[in-house]
Amino acid sequence: MTKTPDEIRLTRPDDWHLHLRDGAQMAAVVGHTAARFARAIVMPNLKPPVTTTALARAYRERIVAAVPPGLAFEPLMTLYLTDRTSVSEIRTAKASGIVQAAKLYPAGATTNSDEGVTRLEALFPVLEAMEREDLPLLVHGEVTDPAVDVFDREPRFIDDHLARIVARFPGLRVVFEHITTAEAADFVRTGPPRLAATITVHHLLYNRNAMLAGGIRPHYYCLPVLKRERHREALVAAATSGDPRFFLGTDSAPHAVTAKESRCGCAGLFTAHAAIELYAEVFDEAGALDRLEGFASHFGADFYGLPRNRDQILLRRETWTVPEAFAFGDDRVIPLRAGDQIGWRLVATTGDETR
Numbered sequence: 121m122t123k124t125p126d127e128i129r130l131t132r133p134d135d136w137h138l139h140l141r142d143g144a145q146m147a148a149v150v151g152h153t154a155a156r157f158a159r160a161i162v163m164p165n166l167k168p169p170v171t172t173t174a175l176a177r178a179y180r181e182r183i184v185a186a187v188p189p190g191l192a193f194e195p196l197m198t199l200y201l202t203d204r205t206s207v208s209e210i211r212t213a214k215a216s217g218i219v220q221a222a223k224l225y226p227a228g229a230t231t232n233s234d235e236g237v238t239r240l241e242a243l244f245p246v247l248e249a250m251e252r253e254d255l256p257l258l259v260h261g262e263v264t265d266p267a268v269d270v271f272d273r274e275p276r277f278i279d280d281h282l283a284r285i286v287a288r289f290p291g292l293r294v295v296f297e298h299i300t301t302a303e304a305a306d307f308v309r310t311g312p313p314r315l316a317a318t319i320t321v322h323h324l325l326y327n328r329n330a331m332l333a334g335g336i337r338p339h340y341y342c343l344p345v346l347k348r349e350r351h352r353e354a355l356v357a358a359a360t361s362g363d364p365r366f367f368l369g370t371d372s373a374p375h376a377v378t379a380k381e382s383r384c385g386c387a388g389l390f391t392a393h394a395a396i397e398l399y400a401e402v403f404d405e406a407g408a409l410d411r412l413e414g415f416a417s418h419f420g421a422d423f424y425g426l427p428r429n430r431d432q433i434l435l436r437r438e439t440w441t442v443p444e445a446f447a448f449g450d451d452r453v454i455p456l457r458a459g460d461q462i463g464w465r466l467v468a469t470t471g472d473e474t475r
């Protein structure tokens with residue numbers, strides 16, 4: 121590969137953290153992901169949440185049915201942990217072969233987390249079962265104590281909970297989802313091989329000024345919230361380091377424009393329309409395009425114990441303009457960079473590039 125190539129060919133990537141929603145909204149967005157990614161870990165925070173293997177199976181079938189014709193895409197399902205999750209449900213999930221992980225939302229931490237876990241200690245028998253069954257734990261790592269500053273909630277979660285969980289269950293695979301701080305990157309970097317983290321493209325591209333300087337911009341509001349520049353820099357360093365415990369998870373989280381542009385706007389950014397292109401921008405900017413494939417296409421599959429994809433995608437350095445909005449059920453969703461430019465374009469996946 122030359123130093124600054126104008127084309128990059130990658131093993132087709134996977135998205136290890138994605139919100140697809142349900143019904144007409146899901147049907148409107150799934151094609152954006154399926155055009156780029158071979159597989160995605162689908163988050164279970166629906167209303168009501170995906171708390172059982174039976175619900176995960178039904179949700180999976182709805183997703184598969186909505187994938188546009190001609191696209192190969194495999195949804196990887198997750199269970200939503202609650203105070204009532206049973207050990208036997210963990211066994212059923214593992215045995216199903218369709219559930220890849222279970223997700224811990226501290227109750228109240230983020231969108232549709234009201235039914236999440238209120239007391240972590242009460243979940244320990246379930247975590248023990250996950251350790252025994254080797255079902256990975258995915259974590260939204262923020263404390264919910266209203267007294268803790270919103271910018272400090274992730275580091276506090278490490279100190280108050282995550283360090284303890286990792287130490288107490290030495291066989292449990294843990295993914296610290298959508299990390300946003302230097303503290304989180306350090307915690308993972310210095311932790312055991314069974315501890316990993318996903319990093320979103322928006323936390324690699326932007327600091328909190330994007331959301332708060334020159335006007336308040338609800339389409340940059342997500343959880344965990346964007347942080348200071350020094351944290352963004354630490355995340356870029358982690359993502360481009362070649363350390364296999366950091367891998368791609370977009371956390372693309374579409375909300376209707378009316379729900380975002382509101383007196384109390386929802387948390388979540390929609391990035392699925394251009395996710396791999398935007399990651400390419402980040403790695404290009406960091407002079408690390410040669411490390412994109414590991415981060416986007418190898419390390420996540422390796423961590424989950426799944427085969428790497430065999431097909432490929434081709435990205436070209438070419439500027440294009442993102443639409444102002446996309447259809448989203450009976451509303452619209454505003455994508456990241458709406459009306460603005462992106463410097464990389466997805467031109468092909470293996471199979472159609474030889475036409």
Ligand SMILES: NC(=O)N[C@@H](CC(=O)O)C(=O)O
Binds near residue numbers: 165230231232341374
């Ligand atoms: N990231 C977000 O800001 N929102 C996500 C939930 C989550 O991943 O925490 C959503 O479901 O909208």
Ligand SMILES: [Zn+2]
Binds near residue numbers: 343
């Ligand atoms: Zn989250």
Ligand SMILES: [Zn+2]
Binds near residue numbers: 137139163371373
């Ligand atoms: Zn998420």
